[in-house]
Amino acid sequence: VHTNITPSALVTAALACLPVGCGQAHEATLPAPRLAAFDAPPTAEDRVSHEVATALAQSLRPEFSSQDIRAARRVLLDHPGWLVPAANGEVCLVHVVYPTVSELGGATLPPATAHACAPESAALGEGIVESQSLTSGTYARTARIVGVVPNDVGTVTITSRAGVRTAATVIRNAYEAVIQEPVAISFVVHRHGRLYTHVVGVRVVHARSRSPVDRPTY
Amino acid sequence: MSIVPGAVAVRRTLATLAACAVALLLGAALAAASANALADNWVGRSLPGYQWTGSGYYAANLWWEGVEAETSSSVCVGPVQKSGGGWVAPYGWTCGRTSITWNHPLITGMAAVYNPNPGTIPYFKALAYYG
Numbered sequence: 147v148h149t150n151i152t153p154s155a156l157v158t159a160a161l162a163c164l165p166v167g168c169g170q171a172h173e174a175t176l177p178a179p180r181l182a183a184f185d186a187p188p189t190a191e192d193r194v195s196h197e198v199a200t201a202l203a204q205s206l207r208p209e210f211s212s213q214d215i216r217a218a219r220r221v222l223l224d225h226p227g228w229l230v231p232a233a234n235g236e237v238c239l240v241h242v243v244y245p246t247v248s249e250l251g252g253a254t255l256p257p258a259t260a261h262a263c264a265p266e267s268a269a270l271g272e273g274i275v276e277s278q279s280l281t282s283g284t285y286a287r288t289a290r291i292v293g294v295v296p297n298d299v300g301t302v303t304i305t306s307r308a309g310v311r312t313a314a315t316v317i318r319n320a321y322e323a324v325i326q327e328p329v330a331i332s333f334v335v336h337r338h339g340r341l342y343t344h345v346v347g348v349r350v351v352h353a354r355s356r357s358p359v360d361r362p363t364y
Numbered sequence: 365m366s367i368v369p370g371a372v373a374v375r376r377t378l379a380t381l382a383a384c385a386v387a388l389l390l391g392a393a394l395a396a397a398s399a400n401a402l403a404d405n406w407v408g409r410s411l412p413g414y415q416w417t418g419s420g421y422y423a424a425n426l427w428w429e430g431v432e433a434e435t436s437s438s439v440c441v442g443p444v445q446k447s448g449g450g451w452v453a454p455y456g457w458t459c460g461r462t463s464i465t466w467n468h469p470l471i472t473g474m475a476a477v478y479n480p481n482p483g484t485i486p487y488f489k490a491l492a493y494y495g
Contacts, residue, residue: 201467206493207430208463236463243468246456250445251472255454258468262460276464277438279456284416284478286457349438349480351416351457356450358418358476359411 179237179266182297183219183229183318192220194228198240201259208232208263221320227292229320230261238263239274239294239320246282262292269319270296275331277350280324284353291348292322295333302333304348401495408477411485416478418444425495429475430465433488437461440478441490443471451476 178184194202194215202210211233218228218240227241238261245255262276275293279286291304295316304312307327314321316333332345406419426443433439440459443466444451454471458464459480475492479485 204428205465205467206428207465207491243455243458243466245454247452247454250447250452250454255471256469258455258466260455260458260464260466262458262462262464264462268462274460274462276458276460276462278458279442279453281456282452282454284451284453284457346461347437349440349459351440351453351459351478351480352414353416353478354414355416358451359415360417 178217179229179231180270180297181229181237181266181294181319183221183320184217184231188217188219192218192228194218194230194240195226195242197257198226198228198242198259202230202240202261205261208234208236208238210238219318221294221318222292222322223317225290225292225322227320227322229294229318232263235266236263237266237269237274237294239276239292241278241292243278246280264294269294272344272346273331273333275346275348277328277348279351284351284356286351288324288326289328289348289350290322290324291328291331292320293331294319295321296335299333299335302331304328305330305332401493404475404492404494406490406492408488408490409486411477411479411488413479413482413484416440416476418474418476419490419492420474421492421494422446422472422474423494424472425470426473426475426492427470427495428465428467428493429491430463431477431488431490432463433477433479433485435479435481435483435485435488437481437483439464439485439488440480441466442476442478443468443473444476445471445473 214231218230221229230238230240240261243258243260264274273295277289280288302314304325307329314323328348404421431441438459440457442453442457444453
């Protein structure tokens with residue numbers, strides 16, 4: 147009797163033998179977030195890169211299902227960034243972070259992925275804001291500000307320590323800007339026929355020491 | 365003829381056995397990989413304003429870190445590496461009011477948390493993954 151075991155049969159049977167639920171990406175059934183960026187169906191331009199998809203699939207807190215990753219919406223124009231629903235119901239601003247040093251120890255560093263997440267209610271209320279230092283030190287004069295604001299907000303104002311106010315255009319609920327010593331973000335929302343100004347503090351790295359406190363031994 | 369159903373049954377049995385052997389090998393590989401993985405779960409107390417601290421675990425294959433702090437303001441997190449006599453943040457620091465996490469290529473480093481506020485952060489939880 148000849149036994150021809152095709153590779154596909156082997157893989158199928160092997161998958162059947164593997165334990166169920168290995169912590170891999172799972173399918174979510176949560177409704178789409180109410181942020182306007184999710185109103186239109188995703189297009190090819192919204193698709194996250196392979197590297198970002200891999201990073202999201204590996205994310206531990208929060209977790210992203212394959213459906214979540216497919217639901218991503220591209221939001222930042224100058225910088226790779228997406229709004230992605232998470233399996234726990236949060237909404238995350240996911241963006242690519244380029245290394246602050248071209249190489250370290252002879253090795254070239256590839257880009258990383260950072261994400262700031264908040265419950266949808268928070269994203270629709272006070273929004274999400276994140277500062278990314280652009281230096282490798284512990285004192286960042288310049289920071290990239292990325293954030294999410296509620297629906298119908300067209301512009302945010304970023305105020306610096308020196309009092310300079312910079313307007314950033316909101317596209318699909320998100321904005322970005324590179325600012326010297328940012329201290330606050332403000333935006334105006336309509337609520338119940340009235341205008342309210344939200345002000346959110348922004349912090350950047352401005353450490354007093356180059357070494358960690360309570361420096362541990364290694 | 366009954367030889368055809370019998371051959372099919374033998375094929376199925378052998379395929380299943382071979383596949384299960386593959387699955388066992390995969391399982392062993394996964395177990396070995398898991399044995400090398402390390403979750404560095406740590407907490408910090410009373411981190412003064414404008415100061416930073418590290419987990420204390422400096423090792424190769426750091427690829428994920430995140431922090432949740434007891435503060436109504438911001439907290440910063442980032443991977444740091446030794447460089448010369450000091451430290452560098454090869455991807456900078458990310459600061460936010462919400463849950464901040466990183467996912468980056470494998471590096472030798474340590475997860476670090478910075479308090480960007482004037483006041484002390486009384487308590488924070490941070491998590492890093494290696495391997």
